Amino acid sequence: MSQFYTLTDHFVLLPAIMLALFGCAILLFDFWPRPDPRQRRGLLFFVVAGLAFAGFGLWRQQAFLNANGLTEITAFQGSLTIDRFALFFNWIFEIASLIVAIVSYAYLEIEGEHHGEYYALMLFAQCGMFFLAAGTDLVTLFIGLELMALCFYVMVGFLRGAKRSNEAALKYLLLGAFSSGFLVYGFSIMYGLAGSTKLSDIAIAIAARDPWDPMVFLAMATTAVGLLFKISAAPFHMWAPDAYEGAPTTVTAYLSVASKAASIAFLLRIFMGPLASARESWEPLLSVVAILTMTVGNLAAVTQTNLKRLLAYSSISHAGYMLLGLIAGNETGIKGIEVYILVYAFMNLGAFIVIVALRRKNIIGEDIDDLAGLMQKSPGYAVLMLIFLLSLAGIPPTAGFLGKYYIFLALIETHHYFLAVIGTLYVAVAIYYYFRIVRSMFVGQLVEQAPLTTSFGVRLALGVAGVMTLAIGIYPEPFLRMAQGSILR
């Protein structure tokens, strides 16, 4: 080992290496001639193994931090930092990848597009997310972002035969590339200010300047555009409804949870790091963006009839709530974002898995009407969907309430009463559109008799999501402690 790749570097990088290795292994395995389609099961085995090895790496890192009482391990001269913040987000990526991979297995069969690349892309995307959560250097972060985004561009367009999937991918790609341009522009100014790509150096350089310094403002604004695009905040949300609707449902689920979580981690790294001292200039800007995001997300969702589009808009509004946590910016706020993203992962994945189960041979099953009478047909699914929707709306005792609870508390603690009132009132709007789905499931007349797709994987994933959504709501203590320990300092 040379000094350019020390043992620490290796230790820190291990999860990413595992993900990349297993991704490559899947690609190789896919070359194997397979007379029998059942051998595809091997693909799933590779994904689970890859996630397990990556998880093992993360677990070792966590154990190392705990054993030595450290707050962080840095590697590659400070371009990668494993702290509890990074680990927290990486666990969320692990959970999301695992659940989505299991569900994808049944889903891709129905879509008739079951290929090995899909799983490889998932692992590569997660590899990118690892760098987004752990990166503390502009270049590392940017490469992580592009690695993740490129995988998603392909995955969104994975249904090669479907027009809207192609359209979604192209739209996502073009707008995504555009936003990356903004981001890099902001990064270049930051580099110009500090003469270094390290976040810590940039933080010092920006702190030495006035928050309203034009260069600082320009760096902040352009970086913000790139980041806000990634978390689908208004007015940079245009891609989300189309991409969510066109993408294979499993990819939509993955995109809405894992990609959003990674982008939020990225956003926090930048805004609570280098830009922390320029809060005075970005707080009003982000406040406007947050209000706009909640408004657009909630009001546009009201009129949607396509479930995936509706959830896309709802996911936009959730981004608005998470931004509120950043605007509050105190410990409660950051903890709130982490709790929010954790519960969001389970409840949103759950809701999308129900939509996956609605997809059957020859039945698209994406409209609200496709859920009509679900209570008579499969009460278990209907009740679980009800729990997910209540949680998305933030009604106790489901997990979603806790996310909102922290956000509102943080806003009150930092005296952002106006934002708090706006945020709470949109909860009532959200209930309206979530309950359009509930109404269809419980009051609507049963039209479509065909039973839902219920493979073991789908049931398992749905069960896990449902149990976690309720468990975090009813006994949140361990999860809150975990979030408390993972605050970005």
Add this chain to the structure above:
Amino acid sequence: MDQHLLSIVLFAPLASLAVLLLIPSSNKTLIKVWANLSSFAAFMISLPLAARFDKSAPGFQMVERVDWIPSLGVKYLIGIDGISLLLVMLTTVMGFLAILSSWKAIDDRVKEYYAMFLLLQTGMIGVFISLDFFLFYVFWELVLVPMYFIIGVWGGPRKLYAAIKFFLYTLAGSVLMLLGILTLYYRYHSQFGTYTFEIAELMKLDLPLGLQQWVFWAFFIGFAIKVPMFPFHTWLPDAHVEAPTAGSVILAAVLLKMGTYGFIRFSLPLVPKASVNVTIVQVLAVLSIIGIIYGALVSLMQQDWKKLIAYSSVSHLGFCTLGIFSMNPNGIAGSVIQQINHGISTGMLFLIIGVVYERRHTREISEYGGLAHVMPKFAIVFAIAMLSSAGLPLLNGFVGEFTILQGAFEANRAWAAFAVAGVILGAAYLLWLYQRTMLGQITKSANLHLPDLSLREMAVFLPLIAWAIWIGVYPKPYFDLLEKPVAQIVERVRPGYYQGGAAINAGAAQPSSTAGAQ
């Protein structure tokens, strides 16, 4: 066992819900039998609460305290005082009677129906016994979902509109209330350094008047929508008219009381300075009086039997809030008694509508007339319910209204004068309703052979009639129960009220001197 009695009462409906889910939904009779038995059992379990309650002891009794979410300072903290006890008993009685009354009315999706009622039952009891604000909020919201389904699935023609309107109104109010709760929670942390939602702890806060007012209005939105006070009452007629009979009964008898209970338990003790602030008291009293008179006038004009009773609820709940904001022992005690009375008498009136609706499937008043000839037992029951609602002496309504008026008179004579007009109008619309439906000749041939009350229906009404007469004739046990908790609340909002005697009695309309002196 003994020290967990309150928890058992709270979770008994949930436990029977769990058993209910195991019964196959095709076996409707078994489901009905189980739901009736278990809700009766839930009522029986709640009786020892009343028996063991020590009315001479101040403060909360049968308190149970367990840490629930330590990192938020949230506790599972429950306990009852006289006010809670009465409302819990009302809940268990009405819960059982509502389920009993549904035997024939509901034949579709029976299992879900009873499941929702049992869930609702736990939610309502939880609201009345929670002493931790977080826990309270969880139960408060828990109530919304089953009620949405009861209205939305088993309701009338415009059920979906009514159900979502009910949900949205209440939710919008309660999320704003949540901001008020969080403000107190945060202030407590900055003053004392720990996080807690415990009501008794939050009462130690000493907040400036301005902030108290903001918190008061945040609570007000949540509670006033629930009560509902004018001008937030518009969801109520819709919800009542569309809900199935049992849903209306529970809605009127118990759910609305969550709002008035909230005022008494939370608004007054937690933000006392704001609660006696002269502007706030006047606004609240005026809104209450508008509610009383407006509700009564609108009732007079109704062609729909159920809508008439729904608007009468607005009027009666106006009395309850007027009593609360009289800020004296008579007003508050009268208000609690009137809440129970309203539960009994309006519950009965909705059940009565259910009886005729099951037979004729219409609620138009003009479709009826002369029913007393064919349904004599029914006519007697209706007469008692109507008179108890109108406040005839020796029946329960009189006791409540009289005490509230006493309190209002003590606070401000003009309030009492206006409120008395509400009593008169109340008698008018109820008597006129009775006359139009029960007396005279039978005008519609469809009414000629209506069957009288069955045994099951009598079983629903008899306990309520007995209760109404008990309160009307001998209300002393109730006032004894309320004496201590009411005195505590009055002492809290108007320190020195009991020592000062008549000097401060001059009126709640001028309490700013007491508040300002601090």
